[in-house]
Amino acid sequence: MTPSRTRRTRWAAGSAVALALLFAGAATIASARGDGAPAGPRTPSERSADAGFARDMAVHHQQAVEMSFIVRDGTRDEDVRRLAYDIANTQANQRGMLLGWLDLWELPKTAPEGQGPMAWMRGGHSGHGMERMDHDGVLMPGMASRTELKQLGEAEGKQAEILFLRLMTDHHEGGVAMARGCAEQCTVTVEKRLAQGMVEAQQSELDLMADMLAARGATPRS
Structure with missing residues (x-):
């Protein structure tokens, strides 16, 4: 299977999974609220890993979408434009799911007072790029x-x-580190499953981007 077809297949499968997860999330909340469904997991708290990941990854994804649209205007290279399109579509879709879960849980989309970005991760701030946080808009x-x-x-x-x-x-x-944190710490099954899917999909794209950089005589920064 060609790389292009693989990406298209992954995006289509991701969309189907996204819809399934969203409906599953709605069912989970209905159970938590006692809307006639069998008893299920309780709604996550405002300071939980589930809520923290949903808030932070929604912001993280938004920047990926922004960068993807920027590069589509800056190059005519079809491989880069296609990758940017795939990233923008996938991460916009996932961002909608994360924000939708916060709505279903009736939780704010901003962190509670005194809790900054990444505070939900066990062990404090960890992961790629943490040394740049709070510098020039890096959150x-x-x-x-x-x-x-x-x-x-x-x-x-x-x-x-x-x-x-x-x-x-x-x-x-950075996103893979965050998603692994949720896969380990989150308690809502569908969110843990989404996080693990992010790890696998973004790792695949990391391999692809390394090849694309090598083809242009360049390497990743780290």
């Missing part, structure tokens, strides 16, 4: 800074492709 592991986003918006052609692939590699590595 979570792997996120690009305001300066880097500006550079990406100004780059064109091969320069834009390499910068995007490097920034998205960092972004995915």
Whole structure:
């Protein structure tokens, strides 16, 4: 199977899984509220890993979508544009699920007072890119800074492709660390399953981006 067909198949499967998880999440909340369904898991608390991951990964995903749209305007390379399209669609879909769960749980989309980004992860801040947090708009592991986003918006052609692939590699590595944290700490089954799916899909894209960088005579930053 070609890489393009593999990505299309993964995206289609991901969409189906996303819908299934969303309906499952709704059923879980209905159970928790006692809406006539059999007893199920209790609704996560505002400071739980489940809620923290949903809030933080929604923000993390939003930047990936933003970077993907930026590079689609900065290059005509079909492989990079196709990858950007796949990332934007997948992560926008997942972001909607995460925010939808917060609505179903009747929890705010902003962290409670005194709890900053990544506070939900056991052991404190850990993962790729943590040394850059709180610097130039970097809120979570792997996120690009305001300066880097500006550079990406100004780059064109091969320069834009390499910068995007490097920034998205960092972004995915940070996202994988966060998703692994949820897979270990979250208690809602469908959310744990989604997090594990993120780990597997983004690791596959990391391998692809490493090959794409090598084809352009470049390497990841780390």
